[in-house]
Amino acid sequence: MKIGPLKTAIPIALLLLLLNTGCSPKNERAENPPAQDQEAPSSPLATIPGLPARSRDAPLAALFAKTNPQADKNWTSEAFTQAAGTQLQKIVDALAAQGSFDTTEGDINSCVSPDYHGPLLWPGTVEVFKDDFISVSRSPARKTVELIHRGQKGFQESLAQLAQRIGSGDNGQLKAKFKIIRVETSGETAKTVVLFETMSSQPRQKLQHSFTWHCHWVRAGDDPNPLLSTVTVDTLEEVIYAGKQSGFINATHSLMSSEASYHEQMIHGADYWYGNMDVAFDIHQGNHGISIGDADGDGLDDLFVCQPAGLPNRLYLRQQDGTLRDATSSAGLDWLDGSRSALFADFDNDGDQDMVIGLEYSLGLFENDGQGKFTLTSTVEINSWPQSIATADFDNDGDLDLFVCGYSPRGETDPGDIFANPVPYHDANNGARNFMLENNGTWIFSDITEAVGMNVNNSRFSFAATWEDYDNDGDQDLYVANDFGRNNLYRNELIGSKARRFIDVASQAGVEDISAGMSVSWGDYNRDGFMDLYVSNMFSAAGNRITFQRQFKPDTDNLSREYLQRHARGNTLFENTGKGTFKDVSLNAGVNMGRWAWGSGFTDINNDGWQDLYVANGFFTAQITEDL
Numbered sequence: 001m002k003i004g005p006l007k008t009a010i011p012i013a014l015l016l017l018l019l020n021t022g023c024s025p026k027n028e029r030a031e032n033p034p035a036q037d038q039e040a041p042s043s044p045l046a047t048i049p050g051l052p053a054r055s056r057d058a059p060l061a062a063l064f065a066k067t068n069p070q071a072d073k074n075w076t077s078e079a080f081t082q083a084a085g086t087q088l089q090k091i092v093d094a095l096a097a098q099g100s101f102d103t104t105e106g107d108i109n110s111c112v113s114p115d116y117h118g119p120l121l122w123p124g125t126v127e128v129f130k131d132d133f134i135s136v137s138r139s140p141a142r143k144t145v146e147l148i149h150r151g152q153k154g155f156q157e158s159l160a161q162l163a164q165r166i167g168s169g170d171n172g173q174l175k176a177k178f179k180i181i182r183v184e185t186s187g188e189t190a191k192t193v194v195l196f197e198t199m200s201s202q203p204r205q206k207l208q209h210s211f212t213w214h215c216h217w218v219r220a221g222d223d224p225n226p227l228l229s230t231v232t233v234d235t236l237e238e239v240i241y242a243g244k245q246s247g248f249i250n251a252t253h254s255l256m257s258s259e260a261s262y263h264e265q266m267i268h269g270a271d272y273w274y275g276n277m278d279v280a281f282d283i284h285q286g287n288h289g290i291s292i293g294d295a296d297g298d299g300l301d302d303l304f305v306c307q308p309a310g311l312p313n314r315l316y317l318r319q320q321d322g323t324l325r326d327a328t329s330s331a332g333l334d335w336l337d338g339s340r341s342a343l344f345a346d347f348d349n350d351g352d353q354d355m356v357i358g359l360e361y362s363l364g365l366f367e368n369d370g371q372g373k374f375t376l377t378s379t380v381e382i383n384s385w386p387q388s389i390a391t392a393d394f395d396n397d398g399d400l401d402l403f404v405c406g407y408s409p410r411g412e413t414d415p416g417d418i419f420a421n422p423v424p425y426h427d428a429n430n431g432a433r434n435f436m437l438e439n440n441g442t443w444i445f446s447d448i449t450e451a452v453g454m455n456v457n458n459s460r461f462s463f464a465a466t467w468e469d470y471d472n473d474g475d476q477d478l479y480v481a482n483d484f485g486r487n488n489l490y491r492n493e494l495i496g497s498k499a500r501r502f503i504d505v506a507s508q509a510g511v512e513d514i515s516a517g518m519s520v521s522w523g524d525y526n527r528d529g530f531m532d533l534y535v536s537n538m539f540s541a542a543g544n545r546i547t548f549q550r551q552f553k554p555d556t557d558n559l560s561r562e563y564l565q566r567h568a569r570g571n572t573l574f575e576n577t578g579k580g581t582f583k584d585v586s587l588n589a590g591v592n593m594g595r596w597a598w599g600s601g602f603t604d605i606n607n608d609g610w611q612d613l614y615v616a617n618g619f620f621t622a623q624i625t626e627d628l
Helices: 012-021 053-057 061-065 071-094 104-107 151-166 250-254 261-264 270-274 541-546 558-567
Strands: 126-130 134-138 171-185 188-199 207-219 227-242 290-291 302-305 313-318 323-328 343-345 354-359 362-368 374-381 384-392 403-407 435-439 445-447 462-468 479-480 488-493 498-502 519-523 531-536 572-576 583-584 597-603 610-616
Touching: 071 104, 071 151, 071 171, 071 188, 071 207, 071 541, 104 151, 134 531, 171 541, 261 313, 261 323, 270 313, 343 384, 354 384, 362 384, 462 519, 479 531, 531 597, 531 610, 541 558
Parallel strands: 290 343, 384 462, 519 597
Antiparallel strands: 126 134, 134 227, 171 188, 188 207, 207 227, 290 302, 302 313, 313 323, 343 354, 354 362, 362 374, 384 403, 403 435, 435 445, 462 479, 479 488, 488 498, 519 531, 531 572, 572 583, 597 610
């Protein structure tokens, strides 16, 4: 079954394992059938619970077998991770039991060594930020670690103290989640790095905690379950939300519930539409964007929502009371063609917001009459399935030009196919072209991609692009975030007195960011007068574990291995040095772990004059709601 979006839905752990082993998704049994008097070998899929029997000999049998860590003897580290995760879950369950360990003591003892010795699980915090809504505290740096708690009883005492501090108790509701992001096995011992997060609700406040635990494990005899011998807290951040209203509240229903389209269409999630749309008719869902702008000229921002083929795109006009009114039909935008992206902008310089919409292998340009009525004026055919669209006056001639990100080429990759086939995976150059379109006036846009130098490094599965004058020379430069590899930074240069030329300086500037680029945002986070850069990628716990194992791609060169390790690290914050280069400050700033981050943006959330970061993340999780 095909599943949009184009972003590969293969778990990164599985994908990286396949890169290591060179596994081919062929039916090996079909190529080498057993003799008539021999019993067919047992399929590795037979050990995967819940897998239909017919799948055990399917063409992708070897691939799906990789999803079972117990079935691959070369990856005992992943089997250990699974066992350690089971033990950690017992600790999480104990914490969620509101601090009462009387009924869970047996479970706790079953995952802790009798010889346990470790420091406090709550090392204390120091406040680093506070405003009217939140306070943030972090653990102080420690040069020495005091081993205070010993034995299983000592661990229970430390855990009880932790439960009290993170809000688990009779009046609290605790949610907890962990990810094992690094594992190192050696004989009967092992070490893991664990990200541990909790959220609790109290009568007058909410608490959020993020820990990094360094865990040491031992095995006891033939017991397959490892036992904790030490837990050390490496980092801890505590966020306390206080007051009547903390941060944001979900106002979707109150603002849209009066509209029928909200109940008929917008209230349903991706799972609902996957069950009601037939990909056989080339209907695909995924990566459909939104655009915000003043469509009807009343001074209030309105909302346009892109939709897959078969569902109407929607224009919602904001009313004076804040509610949203569906004006799609009266605006002339109620068509059923699939769209991925849209952008409000004044392309004809008449003072109102026009619109460009990315359709299937084309752009639709719509003129606004100033009252919110849109008319299709022209269509620009392109040879790529468009993703995001960015606009700027790159040549300073007084009108807005367009840059269009292309992902899959026409006729080469099905837009709804989950297999984008990047080659090579971490540094792909077989994606679709991007397009630079010059505004010539009267709604005519010309393809000048080649003429201005933007056809260099122009086949990289581009997801997003954003304009900004990063070098403060008076013209707009462009950063492009690409999936499966290197990004682009096109510096805008004036050649002679009029001609413009773009040079890809990403490598020299230090911003190639070899990862799964999915969005980009500019902002002066340190207020030094130069725009900094934030790129959203994927953070993968499995990818972090696997790529650092000795058995991962042992025959490849170190640089390629580092690229693949980087691919799973997460988001990137590049600080502009003001000298044409950037430095990666992601880890020190603590902004890399944004999960599967589709979008991100700089914005001053609390109006204190400093640029904050907001990250939109996630993937298709069906009915699972436990993720924090």
